[in-house]
Amino acid sequence: MSAVLRTIWGCWAALVVLLATTTGLAFVPLGRWNIVVALAIATAKALIVVIVFMELRRSSGLVRVFAGAGFLWLLILLGLTGADYSSRHESYIPNTLQLHETPVKR
Structure with a gap:
């Protein structure tokens, strides 16, 4: 078996495990x-997918820089999403004000 096939089967086995x-662990x-x-x-x-199947292990430095920049951008977006979610108050959620208001009597 060639080295490429061993690598692919090893990655498959690791992903299945x-x-x-x-x-x-869900249970x-x-x-x-x-x-x-x-x-x-x-x-x-x-x-595993990035290193083996996208071949970042053997790619040039420029490709690695752009892959790192994409990962950094993903971290920034996730951080901003987490900051937005954690800083919201319950009253900012749409359609919740109607539930808390008392009806106006006429």
């Missing part, structure tokens, strides 16, 4: 750590 781990009550573990496993899967 990580998939089984994700599925198994384990970890409390607040569920999302942390799920995101860590998803990051590992994404790194």
Whole structure:
């Protein structure tokens, strides 16, 4: 078996193991750590795909810079989304003011 096929089969096996781990951990009550573990496993899967299948391991420096810039931009957008979500008050959610207002008697 060639080295390329061994790499592809190894990546496939790693992705299947990580998939089984994700599925198994979905049934384990970890409390607040569920999302942390799920995101860590998803990051590992994404790194396998990026390094092996997108061939960033063998690419030039310029391609790596642009891949890093894309990842940095994704982190900025996720950070801004998290900041927006955490800074919102309940009254800013659309259509909730009607639920809290008292009806006007005429």
